[in-house]
Amino acid sequence: MAEVSNKQVIFKDYISGFPTDADMYITTSTISLKVPEGSKAVLVKNLYLSCDPYMRPRMTYTTDSYVDSFKPGSVIEGYGVAKVLDSGHPNFSKGDLVWGFTSWEEYSLITSTEMLIKIPTTDVPLSYYTGILGMPGLTAYAGFYEICTPKKGEYVYVSAASGAVGQLVGQFAKLLGCYVVGSAGSKEKVDLLKNKFGFDEAFNYKEETDLVACLKRYFPEGIDIYFDNVGGKMLDAVLLNMRVHGRIAACGMISQYNLDKLEGVCNLINIIIKQVRMQGFVITSYYHLYPKYLEMVLPHIKEGKIVYVEDTVEGLESAPQALIGLFSGRNVGKQVVVVARE
Amino acid sequence: MAEVSNKQVIFKDYISGFPTDADMYITTSTISLKVPEGSKAVLVKNLYLSCDPYMRPRMTYTTDSYVDSFKPGSVIEGYGVAKVLDSGHPNFSKGDLVWGFTSWEEYSLITSTEMLIKIPTTDVPLSYYTGILGMPGLTAYAGFYEICTPKKGEYVYVSAASGAVGQLVGQFAKLLGCYVVGSAGSKEKVDLLKNKFGFDEAFNYKEETDLVACLKRYFPEGIDIYFDNVGGKMLDAVLLNMRVHGRIAACGMISQYNLDKLEGVCNLINIIIKQVRMQGFVITSYYHLYPKYLEMVLPHIKEGKIVYVEDTVEGLESAPQALIGLFSGRNVGKQVVVVARE
Known part of the structure; x- marks a missing residue:
């Protein structure tokens, strides 16, 4: 041959x-x-x-x-x-x-x-x-619905929100009737979050000198669900802003991947104080959900209710x-x- | 009057x-x-x-x-x-x-x-x-059974293990058929863990210069359940030794309570890698379990199966x-x- x-x-x-x-x-x-x-x-x-x-x-x-x-x-x-x-x-x-x-x-x-x-x-x-129809889509689906156990009306925060996974988590949360704020690293991405993906609010984390105060501004009542794609300083700031019985889906920690020495997260005591569940997941454990996910997402894509x-x-x-x-x-x-x- | x-x-x-x-x-x-x-x-x-x-x-x-x-x-x-x-x-x-x-x-x-x-x-x-029959007892019970969702044969690690809560968690885990290791801060306490409370192994964390290696020694297969009473450096070392789908009950962080500047925990990425669930809890959310707990624990105390x-x-x-x-x-x-x- x-x-x-x-x-x-x-x-x-x-x-x-x-x-x-x-x-x-x-x-x-x-x-x-x-x-x-x-x-x-x-x-x-x-x-x-x-x-x-x-x-x-x-x-x-x-x-x-x-x-x-x-x-x-x-x-x-x-x-x-x-x-x-x-x-x-x-x-x-x-x-x-x-x-x-x-x-x-x-x-x-x-x-x-x-x-x-x-x-x-x-x-x-x-x-x-x-x-959206592959690994990142299934990640957003399993991470949000299975790990975060979201309820209508809850306050949801997504980091790296314009990325492959984040943009979907935000849209799933909006479809469910949550209040959703996303962060990203440029004005262009922030505009995308608000104008294309329908997030309620969005901010450029690079322009914020005090992430704790920033999150308090966007979530005066605190955060019920944090979908974490970045880890590090952002996670530390989120921990100070969680609500009682909040959930954190630990999906990725891109802020740490290029560091020789990992950053320390100092505010874990809030996991106790606020009775938070933080759960890490790897998508290979959720492949069995793929047919169910497709059934949900394909009509939404075709009807333009979810964009990518x-x-x-x-x-x-x-x-x-x-x-x-x-x-x-x-x-x-x-x-x-x-x-x-x- | x-x-x-x-x-x-x-x-x-x-x-x-x-x-x-x-x-x-x-x-x-x-x-x-x-x-x-x-x-x-x-x-x-x-x-x-x-x-x-x-x-x-x-x-x-x-x-x-x-x-x-x-x-x-x-x-x-x-x-x-x-x-x-x-x-x-x-x-x-x-x-x-x-x-x-x-x-x-x-x-x-x-x-x-x-x-x-x-x-x-x-x-x-x-x-x-x-x-044992009050707040700490209920804390051990709810924390172990509800938060850790333990299974027979799992590898359990308890810090501050001779304390009010830790000594019970270890004994509950043994009753269930788990392998249990505890840590404490003196020889006297370590002896207590092994000889009185029936832990499989125990060590004095103050004598260990490398907690990561120490845990690897006691848990060559890794830790399924960590009942955390101390936080800080110990939690950091545990994160490197968790097994896939492990659970961490965040019960207390006594190592941090007297610090002006909280210690950073660097190894949270393992929560993702190992698909760990870390959950904080406050016992006031579990008071409804008290009658059920008494029903379980009183006979055990009277029969000498649990000591305090x-x-x-x-x-x-x-x-x-x-x-x-x-x-x-x-x-x-x-x-x-x-x-x-x-």
Whole structure:
């Protein structure tokens, strides 16, 4: 079987601090577009790749996380949308569109197919399966409904609120009849939160010198639910502003991922005083909710009741910069890399 | 109505840092042993008073806690066991024994009787109603069974484990078939944990230079449940040793109560990685469980399946020193002050 050329993004070596261009490089290898004889693997053409905050911890060596570190010298792994070119697996056939765990390259031979899901409908943008209809969407859904146990009328705060997960949490909370405030790192994002996603209020955390006072201004009655995507100083300020029996969904802590020395959170005593439940979660524990989630979200998307904003870059070559940009908040909305459109 | 003399412990003024002798003083006032005409108050003779860690935050001014700060120049409030001398309230009669919120004095006129509970049985030591049969007992019960949702065979770690609450949590966990390790601050307490309370293992945290390594030694498989009475550095070390889907009951943070600047906890990212639920609670939310708790614990006490260790001092004059001693760990077991034995 003839091999074709296969452009790839290679992870160079373990890092500390902020990732840079130099930590990844583009190479071209070759690949056969057939799965090996007798294998249950799936051979896909990658269409859209997802840049996600959890990818940063994978760039540092650890044996103690829910997901393995990247391997130096190997292609970067991540979520994506792909088209099946050949399949040895009974669940997948040539021509199927799938989303799930793939690699940052033009073509991938996927041997671990447990994390691959067939795309049920294409009457929404296909790239949505890297975001609202993929892992980040399910994260927002499980995190908000299962972890936060929200009630109508409650006061909800979302950090990194214009990101892939945050924008959805805010909209889910509004649909339920909550009061929702979001924070983000630029005027453009704050405008998006208020004008496009329908948050009640939004603020630029970079312009606030006193986060505790800022949150008190937006939540004079306190916060019932905090959907935490950032950790660190923001979490510390939130703890001082929680209401009795409040809930904190610990979804991500992007403020800490590039630090060599983690910031200390000082106000945990408020977890006792306010009888707060803080719960961390990893989306792989909630995949069983995916069909239920789709059933809920697809009609909302089609009716325009939930909107989704993506920040797309073109070409695999752009992927390293796109991933790096996440950690300085350069993206506006969900960061997607277009490898091929079909 | 003639008045009698009434010795009292007065709270002097708000403090920072560790409390000292000079922050309380003994005075003698007078009191009528009758409730005022038409009042629904209860007039009691105080028998046993309880020294509890949560009393320290009340010595600093705050409006942001679940319990009010003490009033400078006023008698100290706290849990105790008392005998009713006169009552304007239909639920209480002369001669009743009660436990609940009273004051550090010989006789108290209790106007807020919602926190007063009639003592159902006296075939156990009466002082137990400041501890195993009172607030700390209910705290251990609700904290362990409701907050920690324990399962047989799980790995349980308790800090301040020889204290009023900790010694019970350990014994409840053993009864359920868990593996239990406790920490305390002296050899005497460690011996107590192993030899009297039946913990599987115990260690003196003051002798450990590396708490993370120490916990790894006692929990090579990790910790399923951490019952946290201390917060701070210990909590930080525990976070690195939690198992997937672990639970942390945030019951108290005595390591922080005397600090002007709270310690930062750096390892919260593990709440996400390990999908941990950390939940703070205040026992007033669980008073409805008291009858159920008594039903469980009384037979165990009578059969000797659960033991309880108290550290008693005699006389109201000893109360300030006894309270202060809590914060340096001077007490061995539950700290009780005997005001009168009947």
